[in-house]
Amino acid sequence: MNCSITCSLVGSLAAVAALTTTLAFAQSTTTPNAPKRPTPPAAPAAPAKPQAPAGHDQGAMPQLPPGITMEDMQAMQAAGTPGEMHQHLARGAGVWDGTVTMWMTPEASPETMKCVTTITPIMGGRWMQASTEGEMVGWGPFSGMGLNGFDNVSKKFQAMWIDNMSTGMMTGTGELSKDGKVLTWTMEMNCPMTGKPVSVREVDTMTGPDSMKLEMFSTFPKTGKEFKSMEIVYNRKPGTGPKTAIGTATEGKTGN
Secondary structure (H helix, E strand, O other): OOOHHHHHHHHHHHHHHHHHHHHHHHHHOOOOOOEEEEEEOOOOOOOOOOOOOOOOOOOOOOOOOOOOOHHHHHHHHHHHHOOOOHHHOOOOOOEEEEEEEOOOOOOOOOOOEEEEEEEEEEEOOOOOEEEEEEEEOOOOEEEEEEEEEEEEEOOOEEEEEEEEOOOEEEEEEEEEEOOEEEEEEEEEEOOOOOOEEEEEEEEEEEEOOOOOEEEEEEOOOOEEEEEEEEEEEEEEEOOOOOOOOOOOOOOOOOOO
């Protein structure tokens, strides 16, 4: 029986018993010769609250699944907690104006375009999302999106990129220089000309507090040699840099 129902029932019985006793006492004093009514039975006592077994801590954590130790749980927690490298990536948050120079082949003349890239922390600062918009001469509007992060388990930066010029995804890992200014990526994608995977090297260099340069080096499938295929010189728009630490209520916002 529910505890609240039991308590209400006991209280009602006690009130009835008290009222019956009062009436009996009143009748015995006003009518001496009246027969004495029998005393009603005592109200049943409320059931005792079950006690926790000796040595049991009611505030203790649930029992771990079989085969999982506390060290395992701590390792999983550490793997999912943003750290110093995530803070490093978060410094790139903001809206960036870019001047793009592209070379379609090693001997081709450069083509230029403008772009705007917005970099935003997501997932509690575990990932940085980059969205780029621009206009490619002869190709039309360009739109792309990338995710950058740091894997606490492999101790490597990770990235992926998709855009409206391809149905494939480019993925890879990165290494940060000791001075923290250069992040070199080794990316992989499927080459439309050969139908086989091809590696792409990207070098991101912080050239100032609000300026950076992205350089991309591709392998020309006809010769198998690497050449510089793209360069983007970025300048961050004033007032759009990171305002707070990652994982706060303002996550996902840049500037005012």
